Amino acid sequence: MLSRHAEHLFWTGRYVERAADTARMLDVTYHGLLGEPVAEARRGWLDLLDVLHLGRQFADTHQLVDARTVSNFLVVDPTNPGAIVPCVHKARENARSVRELVSTELWESINNFWLELQVRDLARDLDQQPYELYGLVRRRCQEVAGTATETMPHDDGWRFLLLGSMLERAEMTCRLLNVRFAPFTEGEDELGFHQAVHVLKSASASEAFRRAHPAAMTLENVIEFLLMSPTFPRSVLFCLQSAETELLQLDAPGRLSRALRVLGRRRADLEFADVGELLAGDIHAFLDEVQNDVRRAAELVAVQFFRHAEEFAVFHSLETIA
Amino acid sequence: MTTDLFDGYAPDDFFDEVFTEDASVRPHYEDLVARLRSFTPTELARRERLRDAAFRSAGITFTVYGEDEGVERTFPMDLLPRIIPAAEWSEIEVGLIQRVTALNRFLDDLYVGERAAVRDGIVPAWLLSSSDGFRREAFGVPVPRGARCLVAGIDLVRDAEGTYRVLEDNVRNPSGISYVLENRAAMTRVLPNLFGSLRVRPVDDYGITLLDALRHVAPAAAGDPTVVLLTPGVHNSAYFEHAFLARQMGVELVEGRDLVVDEHVVYMRTTRGLQRVDVIYRRVDDAFLDPVVFRRDSMLGVPGLLAAARAGNVTLANAVGNGVADDKAVYAYVPDLIRYYLGEEPILPNCTTYLRWDDDQRKAVLDRLDQLVVKPVAESGGYGLCIGPAATDAELAKVAEQIEANPRNYIAQEVVSLSRHPTLVDDHLEGRHVDLRPFVLTGEKTTVIPGGLTRVALRRGSLVVNSSQGGGSKDTWVLRDDDAKVDDGDEVT
Amino acid sequence: MRLDIRYRCAFEYGALVHESQNELRACPVSDTRQTLLGYRVTTSPASRVFSFEDYWGTRVDTFGVREPHIYLEVVAEATVETKSTPLLTTSPMFEALRGPAFVEEHWEYLERTPHADWNGKLAAEAQSQIDLTGPEVVSATLGIHRRVGALLSYRPGTTYVGVDVDEVLERGEGVCQDYAHLAVAMCRSVGIPARYVSGYLFTDRDDTGEDVDGDEVVVQTHAWFEAAIPGVGWLALDPTNRQAVGLRHVKIGHGRDYDDVSPLRGTYSGPRNATLEVSVEMRRLAAVTSAQAQQQQ
Structure with a gap:
């Protein structure tokens, strides 16, 4: 397929996933912080901005840190490329650029999602019924993903779409773990029930976790689950495995591309890791490494598959100078 | 039946497509009018909403220039x-094939032939070389089988006597065919029972016919030619159509940056390496096609593309330089x-x-400006028009x-006095002016898609039907030859 | 006069570039004044050259280098035999310029073009020459030719293509294409069809500043102009050197202005800061009989 099309599909997948993950985290943060004292709430919102690597950008333009300003920043702010509405817009633009490749159903589900956000009174939603809005975003994103799976041929185009969303999700889950567990690895050894539920919910993982670990909600268990569960579709390991599977199909047979090597090494590492050892060591450094590898893999995918002409071709005209 | 949709409808002094002068329904409309009378205005309004929803959700839009950032709009389709x-159509069809055949001959002769029409004084050399659409850079660039106007859109109007006349030729990059196909799809969904017993000729094989024509003009060396559609990109006003056609044909929709030229051969960049391209249905204007030859600032084109075409390694459709035939002053010479x-x-x-360059003619025209239509020769889409x-x-x-x-720049x-057609306005029908853009394809032979795009001026009294100027469209039904409803009683006597 | 010409153009990009696509117009034309005896183009990195004759009758060599490269050299080598031009014997009057057939045939060379547009001042300069010479086409053309030589002084590197002739006139200095564009614009402003010519000049002046040994010079490409004389043909004049075009001038081609015959144009993908080196080496060959010339071909 065309390199550019592959790139658009890849980013469609990434942006839809980003919008969904952001909505998830906003939802849980918002409801987790209801009734908390102002200082606690402020701390909670700043944590969320850190997870999303948007803390500095937010601080540059905002003084007040509360539910309203942060939610607004993360949902509608057009200057924030990570905000939900701009993400959906970019997902739509990317899909529109490959309109002839995505199924009509998939296009309509993305386009209708975008149109729905356009006609909604988002300010009112954020004020009065954020739960409904976040639920809507999550459901629409799931609908997009589901429609893609059900209506697109599972060919290279679909693989790039999936690859994009898997790499995005792997990174988001790493970020979530990295920031959420900061206070507890700095001395406290008991993970608060509330906090753990919070993290699991952000990853839509609480039900699946309880089934896997009905008895003990320990720090170790929660980290292990989100990092290494081989079956839970939002765990880092699961995302890397899926990305690897798709990449293997995209590569020429018998060839191990650089992106595949990076992902495969990291996947193997996670597969055989011991969470106790990780916690005894520097878990944050480890999560950073994982994120770096995911980013590196995305860059290598771009180099291998998406390379097209530079933005401009320079004109030169030779002048007679006699 | 409650209110009759046609109550109060008056053809006035215009040629009406549905009614004769004595207000009786023309035979080929009888079936349709009877069926329409069974609809209440409320019911029709509901169908209209269905149609709008279908269009918007399919993203059938075009971009209007001159407004902020280019606004996306749906192109309204009237439900009638x-x-x-059939008999009327076959006459039109023969006329269109004749005209496009002549245009192809003329353009091929001009760019790669001996310029016979110029030599023999049929059309002045200076008129051609002073045309905005004339491309010196395309001199000597061959097109297999001389199919320079692979896709032509010939705009027809009907005058007060009901005679079809050519209003203008569009042989650069005529657009609108996607509306023809989408309109038909929408009609069959929204008002399926309107078709009744009428046997309407289908239009949905356009994609296949177009692809056939494109494959037919491939360089001789290409065994199983690869065809692509080159678009300026998602921000172009006709992008929807480009994507639509690529899908209909099952070919790649590429942008300039997807293509690269190596040793005068064109390739597209794919995730599995370079793949050779043989025919490019390009919807990028001449001036933006190749920055080596044309506009240096163009990022939409492909450097080296024209040399590749000249070397005979790729075919560009439509051919470069066709704009000279779209020139409204050259149009005056087409009958000759x-x-x-x-x-x-x-x-x-x-x-x-x-x-207007003849002094006497010009003076006579200037005296009667308030009775004439003045058009810039190089514009299309109704831009710059002055209706006296x-x-x-x-x-x-x-x-x-x-x-x-x-x-030189004006005719x-x-x-x-364009013919009118009943058109749904709120809850009743009014006469609105219409034209017709049939699409003519030239591959192995020249063929016409049955019907074409009927454009309708939605504003009362307006003669301007262009989509960019507030026009809408109608589904256009060409009846089958063997249809019992057809007779020759259509002529106004 | 028989001349060997070696046109060389070299780009150093300073970084890897790719997807270079080019058009070269360096090949001497064959016409009544000169005969091309041999020509070839080579590039480094090597590339496939595809050649054709453009609308104006100029040979164009197209070539591209897709693979990454840091250096690109183009060499065009030609051998050409120039002949002397017969002197003009008729001198038509201005009325002849307005004949419909003449105008129709030459209208492209009467229009304003981007590099040969004119304002009132420029037109007045041209008109003043006709006031001196009278309404007689050859004298008027020669008058304009001399006037251009007087209005401008030669300053290498003073302009680049893109400066309007009005501005050139204002500055009073320029290089050969400025002279040619100014002459073209002045002719057209009074209704004399005129075209821009690109070519080579075998000259005594050497860019190296060294004494020329007489048979070999290193120069640059050159430009002059031609005016259409009713009933006669094209009168070729070199205002930069204030002389008629003769045996030492080798024509590549002509057009409405520089843009129609620019020696090299193209695109590449990569950083813009390329350095460009152009040279033209010309060597005068011993006179050969025409039979020998045929053999060499």
Whole structure:
């Protein structure tokens, strides 16, 4: 397929996933912080901005840190490329650029999602019924993903779409773990029930976790689950495995591309890791490494598959100078 | 039946497509009118909403320029179809094939031939080389089988007598075919029972016909040619159509940056390496095709593309430089070109046209500006049009000034009192002016898609039907030859 | 006069570039004044050259280098035999310029073009020459030619293509294409069809500043103009050197202005800061009989 099309599909997948993950985290943060004292709430919102690597950008333009300003920043702010509405817009633009490749159903589900956000009174939603809005975003994103799976041929185009969303999700889950567990690895050894539920919910993982670990909600268990569960579709390991599977199909047979090597090494590492050892060591450094590898893999995918002409071709005209 | 949709409908002094002068329904519309009468206005309004929802959700939009950032709009389709009986259509069809055949001959002769029409004084050399659409850079660039106008859109209007006349030729990059196909799809979804017993000729094989034509003009060396559609990109006003056609044909929709030229061969960049391209259905204007040859600032084109075409390694459709035939001053010579190249009398007449570089003609025209239509020769889409009877004194004065300053750039035509067709306005029908853009494809032979795009001026009294100027469209039904509903009683006597 | 010409153009990009696509117009034309005896183009990195004759009758060599490269050299080598031009014997009057057939045939060379547009001042300069010479086409053309030589002084590197002739006139200095564009614009402003010519000049002046040994010079490409004389043909004049075009001038081609015959144009993908080196080496060959010339071909 065309390199550019592959790139658009890849980013469609990434942006839809980003919008969904952001909505998830906003939802849980918002409801987790209801009734908390102002200082606690402020701390909670700043944590969320850190997870999303948007803390500095937010601080540059905002003084007040509360539910309203942060939610607004993360949902509608057009200057924030990570905000939900701009993400959906970019997902739509990317899909529109490959309109002839995505199924009509998939296009309509993305386009209708975008149109729905356009006609909604988002300010009112954020004020009065954020739960409904976040639920809507999550459901629409799931609908997009589901429609893609059900209506697109599972060919290279679909693989790039999936690859994009898997790499995005792997990174988001790493970020979530990295920031959420900061206070507890700095001395406290008991993970608060509330906090753990919070993290699991952000990853839509609480039900699946309880089934896997009905008895003990320990720090170790929660980290292990989100990092290494081989079956839970939002765990880092699961995302890397899926990305690897798709990449293997995209590569020429018998060839191990650089992106595949990076992902495969990291996947193997996670597969055989011991969470106790990780916690005894520097878990944050480890999560950073994982994120770096995911980013590196995305860059290598771009180099291998998406390379097209530079933005401009320079004109030169030779002048007679006699 | 409650209110009759046709109550109060008056054809006035225009040629009406549905009603004769004595207000009786033309035979080929009888079935449709009867069926329409069974609908209440409320029911029709509901169908309209269905249609709008279908269009918006499918993203059938075009971009209007001149407004902020280019606004996406849906192109309104009127629910009342236009019907053309078989006998009438076959006459149009022959006329269109004749005209496009002559245009192909003329353009091929001009760019790679001996320029016979110029040599023999049929059309002045200076008129051609002074045309905005003339491309010196395309001199000597071959097109297999001379199919330079692979896709042509010939705009027809019907005058007060009901005679079809050619209003203008569009042989650069005519757009609108996607609306023809989508309109039909929408009609069958929204008002399926309207078709009744009428046997309407299908249009949905357009994609296949177009692909066939494109494959037919591939360089001889290409065994199983790879065809692509080159678009300026998602921000182009006709992007929807580009994507639509690529899908219909099952070919890649590429942008300039997806292509690269190596040793005068064109390739596309894919995730599995370079893949050779043989035919490019390009919807990028000449001036943006190749920055080595044309506009240096163009990021839409492909460096080296024209040399590749010249070397015969790739075919560009439509051919570069066709704009000279779209020139509205050259248009005035097309009947002569038909006689010259084909030795036949033109079947479809032109509209009466005055050229302005002749001093006497110009003066006569300037005196009658308020009765004529003045058009810039190089524009399309209704931009820059001045309709004398509707213009203010200030507008007329400005046009007169422009003509004096640059007579070559304008033509004047007698106002054609375009035919009208009943059109749904709120809850009743009113007559609105219509034209017709049939699409003509040239591959192995020249063929016409049945019907085409009927454009309708939605504003009362307006003669401008262009989508960019607030026009809408109608599904256009060409009836089958063997249809019992068809007879020759259509002529106004 | 028989001349060997070696046109060389070299780009150093300073970084890897790719997807270079080019058009070269360096091949001497064959016409009544000169005969091309041999020509070839080579590039480094090597590329496939595809050649054709453009609308104006100029040979164009197209070539591209897709693979990454840091250096690109183009060499065009030609051998050409120039002949002397017969002197003009008729001198038509201005009325002849207005004959419909003449105007129609030459209208492209009467229009304003981007590099040969004119304002009132420029037109007045041209008119003043006709006031001196009278309405007689050859004298008027020669008058304009001399006037251009007087209005401008030669300053290498003073302009680049893109400066309007009005501005050139204002500055009073320029290089050969400025002279040619100014002459073209002045002719057209009074209704004399005129075209821009690109070519080579075998000259005594050497860019190296060294004494020329007489048979070999290193120069640059050159430009002059031609005016259409009713009933006669094209009168070729070199205002930069204030002389008629003769045996030492080798024509590549002509057009409405520089843009129609620019020696090299193209695109590449990569950083813009390329350095460009152009040279033209010309060597005068011993006179050969025409039979020998045929053999060499």
